Amino acid sequence: MDYWTLGTTLLALDWSIRLAALWWIPSRSVPAAARSWLLLVFFLPLLGLPLYLLVGQPWISRQRRRRQDQASAAIREGQLPQRALRWEPPPTGPAAETVPLVERMGDFMPVRGNAVELLDDYDGSIAALIADIDAARERVHLLYYLMFDDAVGAAVADALRRSAGRGVRCRVLLDAVGAKRGYRRFAAPLRAAGVDVHRMMPGGLRWRRSSRMDLRNHRKIAVIDDHVGYVGSQNLADAVFVPGHPNRELVARARGPIVSHMEAVFASDWYLETGETLEVSPLRPVHADDVAAQLLPSGPAYPFGNAGETVNSLIHLAQHRLVLTTPYFVPDDATMSALRIAALSGVDVQLILSATNNKRLLLLAQQSYYEELLEAGVRIALYQPHFMHAKHLSVDDSVALVSSINLDIRSFALNAEIGLLCYDAGVVARMHEIEADYLLHSEMLSLDQWRRRPSWRRSLEGLSRLADSFM
Secondary structure: OOHHHHHHHHHHHHHHHHHHHHHHOOOOOOHHHHHHHHHHHHHOHHHHHHHHHHHOOOOEOHHHHHHHHHHHHHHHHHOHHHHHHEOOOOOOOHHHHHHHHHHHHHOOOOEEEEEEEEEOOHHHHHHHHHHHHHOOOOEEEEEEOOEOOOHHHHHHHHHHHHHHHOOOEEEEEEEOOOOHHHHHHHHHHHHHOOOEEEEEOOOHHHHHHOEOOOOEEOOEEEEEOOOEEEEEOOOEOOOOOOOOOOEEOOEEEEEOOHHHHHHHHHHHHHHHHHOOOOOOOOOOOOOOOOEEEEEEEEOOOOOOOHHHHHHHHHHHHOOOEEEEEOOOEEOOHHHHHHHHHHHHOOOEEEEEEEOOOOOHHHHHHHHOOHHHHHHHOOEEEEEOOOEEOOOEEEEOOOEEEEEOOOEEHHHHHHEEEEEEEEOOHHHHHHHHHHHHHHHHOEEEEOHHHHHOOOHHHHHHHHHHHOOHHHO
16 A cells, blocks of 8 residues: 555544544533543544543443342332331421432432431541441441552451451452552452452453443442441541542441441442342431431432532522532533522532642642632632542531532542431531631632633643543
């Protein structure tokens, strides 16, 4: 083949890919993601289109979707014995609209009779979890995105071995990517001690039978006996597992009927990964604190974007005050619109972000949104002492959400996540105390100050923002 023929062939292939992408991608992606992918394909067609076909859509296998549908049906049926514990929200206010939305999307009704403790101390939260594992009599179920091969990972593994040695049934689910190092170190000795350990969404060639290869299970859940459950942002790792970025976290330690819902999510993921069905008792002791709580699971196996839809709804429902805390803020158009509308409507909107970040490209993309938010009246606080890894929000004085959910497209569309909604003034007041402590150690960003950043910085932020669908 001569050079002229080769060049003509490559040019025809180049433009064929561009035209195919223009026809294919917008019909299968949301507009923001489609713009990013089309930009990549038009600049690098021979790389962009194969990459899109590989990771451009949050697809999962039919088997996983079928198992999720089966798990959802079992979850709804399993709550029937709890009907007497169902909490009915007041006729007006944020909870009145949030409760049915979350129940229809995520399967769980709100239940009363819970005790919820917000754990803001990193080492204290790990110590409480290990103490509960050591006190277990029947079973320990752990589901975590990340378990590191460090002192905290070793301490949790030792506690699991001790419990298994007493005859406690211990099961552990770890994300295949996030917990890769911990799995390599601890899986074999844990299995030798009688602990069941499985990886979630494993990589390699197996992804083709499971899901798009970069989908992750980002949940953090622990359930011990019928006694206690944990949900939040904290992984099984030292606070400084990322050098230079010591984490600050928030975890909800819950007791009461809501614990059975946490265990149902664990059982659902166990079924998705292993095909094994676990029995989940809906009965848990009722506590005098009588906190009304509702579980919010989300992920690509659900028919709706549970996390994003709920967060955006809560933003719209805020009447007086809204505080959102997240380490990663790369919002979609719906979230940006909701924040602007809330602030322009007179709601006191406070966004608490980390001054430092362990993902450079993501930080630049995040900063590209600051000016637009500040112009609308959103207050932005940059937390200084640690890497703010906590993920939570509060609405007025009535709703608190503690979760594993980041305010970014990945958490909204690609990750399996978990959140705990508390419809309780006491829990919200405690969250307000934690938020106030964040603000004491934060720098408040002003619009004039931010507008003085150099033009080259603006350009980098804008370019990074174009990659929001890849983060």
